[in-house]
Amino acid sequence: MKKIKLILVIFILTITLIISPLDSKNSTKYSKTHPSNSISNMDIKTSGILEWSYKAGSIITSVAISSDGNYIVAGSFDNKTYFFNKDRKTPIWTYDTKGMVFAVDISSDGNYIVVGSASNKTFFFNKSISTPLWNYTTGDVIYKVAISSDGNYSVVSTFDNKVHLFNKSSSKPMWNYTANDYMRSVAISSDGKYIAAGGRENKLFFFNKSSSKPMWNYTANDDIYSVDMSSDGNYIVAGSWDFNVSLFDKASSTPIWNYNSSNYVNSVAISADGNYIVAGNDNNNTILFNKTDSDPLWTSISEDIVFAVAISADGKFIASGSNDDNVVYLENSSSMPIKSYKTGGNVLSIDISSDGTYIVAGCNDNTIYLLNRNKISPSYFSIEDDDDDDGTGLDLLPIILVVVFATIGVCIVIIVVLIKKKGNN
Numbered sequence: 001m002k003k004i005k006l007i008l009v010i011f012i013l014t015i016t017l018i019i020s021p022l023d024s025k026n027s028t029k030y031s032k033t034h035p036s037n038s039i040s041n042m043d044i045k046t047s048g049i050l051e052w053s054y055k056a057g058s059i060i061t062s063v064a065i066s067s068d069g070n071y072i073v074a075g076s077f078d079n080k081t082y083f084f085n086k087d088r089k090t091p092i093w094t095y096d097t098k099g100m101v102f103a104v105d106i107s108s109d110g111n112y113i114v115v116g117s118a119s120n121k122t123f124f125f126n127k128s129i130s131t132p133l134w135n136y137t138t139g140d141v142i143y144k145v146a147i148s149s150d151g152n153y154s155v156v157s158t159f160d161n162k163v164h165l166f167n168k169s170s171s172k173p174m175w176n177y178t179a180n181d182y183m184r185s186v187a188i189s190s191d192g193k194y195i196a197a198g199g200r201e202n203k204l205f206f207f208n209k210s211s212s213k214p215m216w217n218y219t220a221n222d223d224i225y226s227v228d229m230s231s232d233g234n235y236i237v238a239g240s241w242d243f244n245v246s247l248f249d250k251a252s253s254t255p256i257w258n259y260n261s262s263n264y265v266n267s268v269a270i271s272a273d274g275n276y277i278v279a280g281n282d283n284n285n286t287i288l289f290n291k292t293d294s295d296p297l298w299t300s301i302s303e304d305i306v307f308a309v310a311i312s313a314d315g316k317f318i319a320s321g322s323n324d325d326n327v328v329y330l331e332n333s334s335s336m337p338i339k340s341y342k343t344g345g346n347v348l349s350i351d352i353s354s355d356g357t358y359i360v361a362g363c364n365d366n367t368i369y370l371l372n373r374n375k376i377s378p379s380y381f382s383i384e385d386d387d388d389d390d391g392t393g394l395d396l397l398p399i400i401l402v403v404v405f406a407t408i409g410v411c412i413v414i415i416v417v418l419i420k421k422k423g424n425n
Helices: 002-028 394-424
Strands: 050-055 060-065 071-076 080-085 093-096 101-106 112-117 121-126 134-137 142-147 153-158 162-167 175-178 183-188 194-199 203-208 216-219 224-229 235-240 244-249 257-260 265-270 276-281 285-290 298-301 306-311 317-322 326-331 334-342 347-352 358-363 367-372
Touching: 060 358, 060 367, 071 101, 071 112, 071 358, 071 367, 080 101, 080 112, 080 121, 080 367, 112 142, 112 153, 121 142, 121 153, 121 162, 153 183, 153 194, 162 194, 162 203, 194 224, 194 235, 203 224, 203 235, 203 244, 235 265, 235 276, 244 265, 244 276, 244 285, 276 306, 276 317, 285 306, 285 317, 285 326, 298 334, 317 347, 317 358, 326 347, 326 358, 326 367, 334 367
Parallel strands: 060 101, 060 347, 101 142, 142 183, 183 224, 224 265, 265 306, 306 347
Antiparallel strands: 050 367, 060 071, 071 080, 080 093, 101 112, 112 121, 121 134, 142 153, 153 162, 162 175, 183 194, 194 203, 203 216, 224 235, 235 244, 244 257, 265 276, 276 285, 285 298, 306 317, 317 326, 326 334, 347 358, 358 367
């Protein structure tokens, strides 16, 4: 009888181990057909996608990641710039700018970094050393920076209403442009040929690097808060506090389209090929567009303000960070997140690697988070990347039933054999 009881215990444990992953899956899976499309109404649970986190001395204001995801740069209110390799949480180097760091950016290959500080200085680094290649003193605090893919050109905006364009070989600007108010956001094409800047005077400016005179400008009804540009510079997207997301062709100041998002637009991003645009706003929305239409492909709703968004080069993967402390991964095919991570504070800045594998987030809990979309924790039974999965988990049912009935059959045979053997004795 002891052998029979042992077999029954093994049988029960086997069934439990088979069934429990399915239950776990159903509790963490985001339904692709959820009627509200609302993250707040879903059972959000942190999936095991954290590579590492690093605690700095103060709020993380700006983060950027190289195209291949290998290198990360972050700026903090503790006056420091932090530079990492993705494979370890300890910085390769740090640098004290003697002022709060408001903005950082990194070239596609990770070789060059540009940093803007409240010390009124722009710093330009090679990744191999913490000593800047050069620095430039402006007339006021540096607010935003952007760098071309090859690192050859950098654009910087300052609180004294100026836009500066630099070549990596010199600390002397190629040119300066003075606006009527400061630029909240800047962007640059991959080759550095085109520059966009938008800001407090409600204007979007578009430049060719050959001249400080704008090729054109566009006037919104409120601050231009965020701008981005396709890799070739052919498309420019702007988000403004008149609630609009606006898409432009480089040839004209007349928008291709405008979309009223019903609240302040805090962040916009465009895929490298220009085909997809994502925006985040004060209405707790992450909104995805195709460049051909102002009607959104979808809208995903968070519990709080969406302050930062990013998109992969091909537009397939989207990252969104919000004031509910969540970073979520989405695909362009659905408004339902495929993964999420609960940080320890509001997400102020976010960036994504070219292929969408890695996300870096900077938060007001003083922490830098590196997330990996392909990483799965033991407790997170993940099949959401299966295109045939409808979110119910029933695609595993045939396999589970086969295993269950096979186990039952084996146990029955063993029990019958033992009973007969005992009877013969």
